[in-house]
Amino acid sequence: MKWIGSALIAAALLLPPFVAGDFYINLASQILIAAIFALSLNLLVGFGGMTSLGHASYLGVAAYLSALLTSRYGFGHGTAALISILGTIVMAAFFGLIALRATGLGFLMITLALSQVLWGLAYRMSNITNGDNGLAGLTRPSPFGISLDSAASFYWFALIVAAFAFAMMAIFVSSSFGSSLKGVRDQPRRMAALGFNPWMIRWITFIYAGFWGGVAGLLYVYYNKYIHPTSLSTTSSAEALLGVIAGGSGTLGGPAVGAALVLLLKNYASAYIERWNMLLGLVFLFIVLVMPTGIVPGMQKLTAWFRSRSS
């Protein structure tokens, strides 16, 4: 069963460029980007017990940095990507210092406030960010001379990055450090008594999550070839958080599934229903009522139940 499941997932990931049209290949690329973003947020929310409502900061800042460096300051994509990621890491380190003075609701409010500051800056500093018009006319990189301008080639690129990101985060949560993180989430006092430094563990995780958020941001700006302050907005953070919770926070596959769901509803349903936000709300209401721990844990429970009935 497990083998069949993995094969199905692999097939679903490898097939789109061969069987689907550009519209669906692009949709799949966007899902991959949203999945990396949700997975990085899940490190904080699911594994660290730190619910952030400002994760778009890292996506947005990495995207803006890359956009500005390549379009305005004449940097190549490689250097720009490196500086953008480094910049995002430094910012996450600084934001972490501020946000981790609190836990729980206080932490959530500080992350929200910090991301709102960035969103405001992106709007108001129009001499740099071009304000509400956003930065357009951006290009995609050509790693090893391969152009990523076609839908299929970009999909392969996004898939490689997403697979690497998923593997790295999967190892991270199963590592000694990941176990310490989960321990600090569940029993911070006990962990401190055992010799772990809870604050440092949270801070490093915060930076690591920011790093992968930045990676998602780079893919985001490459894909869209355009960046607008909306990418830094609370809506952007909240959609990712919804994806994490709907898919199953603290699981590896859950956030990816949740992110895909949000994106499909947003892109697909909005073509048919004008009030797609309402549909999104209803879907989440359904998930919260029927599978309070999220889709992936919910499905696992369901299949276990079916199996116990059939045997």
Added chain:
Amino acid sequence: MTAPSSGFALEITALNKAFGGLKVTQGVSLSIRPGERRLIIGPNGAGKTTLFNQISGDMRPNSGQIKLFGKDVTMFAPYRRAHLGLSRTYQIITLFAGDTLEHNVTLGLLGLLPSRWQMWRPLSSYRHLATEARRTLDSVGLLHLADHPVSDLAYGEKRRVELAMALSQKPRVLLLDEPLAGLSNSERATVKSEIASISRETTVVMIEHDMDTALDLAETVTLLNYGRVIVDGERDTVIADERTREVYLGA
């Protein structure tokens, strides 16, 4: 660097702690030798657990000094004290309920190792940690439950996991906060023999209400009441003391 040494494992001087107007620790001074078995007794609300919380660093005293093997740790965070050889158990069970016993004890081992920062290697690949965790579980008679989550366990078994977790760290000073609380008679006997078999490398400081069992384990006894040390000394001297009868035994 000259090694500061007072000859005591744990030395507390003029410790004071108040919650608002309520003085819970008042001028407490204690000196505990390496390898000593010290029992701390006193009625409910005497400030025993608060004293432990200050020793372990969960609470900061308002004034006074705490020295661990001659080193002033009064302002140290709890994790730094753990690295100096201090371990504790909790009166209210504080375990990782969803994880296996093996994982719980492994966390205890990991807390003192540099590999706790390792991010690129699965914890399960550290086979020697799992082996060591199982050995510790065996020493408290819980090896057969090593793969079960803590939530499957009975209360008495959880108490023993608490003990195993602290023992796995091979502490130099071990603080046991009511290790016998809520146990059945047979469990009591088991845990008592487990505590009795702790190596003399470890200094044991224990809070316990069950005098029949605890007095057998203790060499020295400190009686606290209203946050003050009332009597302090050899077990038999303290038990025979008139003030002990007044405060505790006679109550």
